[in-house]
Amino acid sequence: QVQLEESGGGLVQAGDSLTLSCVVSGRKFTNFAMGWFRQAPGKEREFVAAMTALKNITYYADSVKDRFTISRDNAKDTVYLQMNSLKPEDTAVYYCAASTPAHTIVVPQRDYNYWGQGTQVTVSS
Numbered sequence: 001q002v003q004l005e006e007s008g009g010g011l012v013q014a015g016d017s018l019t020l021s022c023v024v025s026g027r028k029f030t031n032f033a034m035g036w037f038r039q040a041p042g043k044e045r046e047f048v049a050a051m052t053a054l055k056n057i058t059y060y061a062d063s064v065k066d067r068f069t070i071s072r073d074n075a076k077d078t079v080y081l082q083m084n085s086l087k088p089e090d091t092a093v094y095y096c097a098a099s100t101p102a103h104t105i106v107v108p109q110r111d112y113n114y115w116g117q118g119t120q121v122t123v124s125s
Contacts, residue, residue, distance in 0.1 A: 002026040002114045004096050009119030012086055016123070020081040022096030022116055029077040030054065032114075033099045033106050036070060036081045038092035038121075045095070045109060049081060053102035064090075086123045093118040 008020040024032065030053045039045040049060045049070040058070050069082040079096055097112035106112060 002098065004098060004114055004116035006094065006096050006116040006119040009094060009121045011122045011124065014087055014123055014125050016086050017082070017084045018086060018121060019083070020094055020096075020119060020121070022079045022081075024077050024079070024098055024114075029072075030074050031100060031102050033102050033104055034070070034072060034079040035097045035099065035106060035112060036079075037095045037097060037109065038090075039095070039118075040089075040092040043092075047107050047109070048094070050105050050107060051079065052105060055103070057105060059105045059107070083121070086121075088123045088125045091121060091123050093120050 003025045006022045033052050035050040036048040037045050038048050047061050051058045051070045067085045072079045095118045096116045098114040099106040099112045
C-alpha cells in the first residue's frame with residue numbers, strides 16, 4: 001500500500017520561507033513522478049509544482065514560479081517544496097501526490113494515483 005505523509009506546514013509571516021516534506025512508502029520512490037497541490041479556503045485544489053523521477057525535470061504554476069522550488073531525495077524517498085517570499089495568498093492546505101509513469105511531468109490532478117493527507121500553511125500579513 002502506497003502512503004504519502006506531508007510535514008512542515010505552519011504559521012509564518014509574509015516574506016518568510018518554509019519547506020514542506022513528503023515521505024513516500026510502500027513502493028519504490030523512483031516509480032513515481034511527484035507533484036504538489038494546494039487548496040485555499042473556498043477554492044478548488046490547484047497545481048503548484050511537479051517533478052519527474054529522474055533527470056530532475058520540474059514545472060511550476062505561474063503563481064509560484066521563482067519563489068517555490070520542488071526537489072526530491074530518492075535515497076530518502078522524500079519530495080520537498082521550498083517556499084520563499086511567502087504571501088498571504090499562499091495560505092492553503094498543501095498536498096503531495098504521486099503519479100506513474102515516473103518520467104513525465106504531470107499536471108492534472110486526475111492523473112495522480114496517490115495523495116497525502118495535506119499540511120496547513122498559513123501566511124499572515
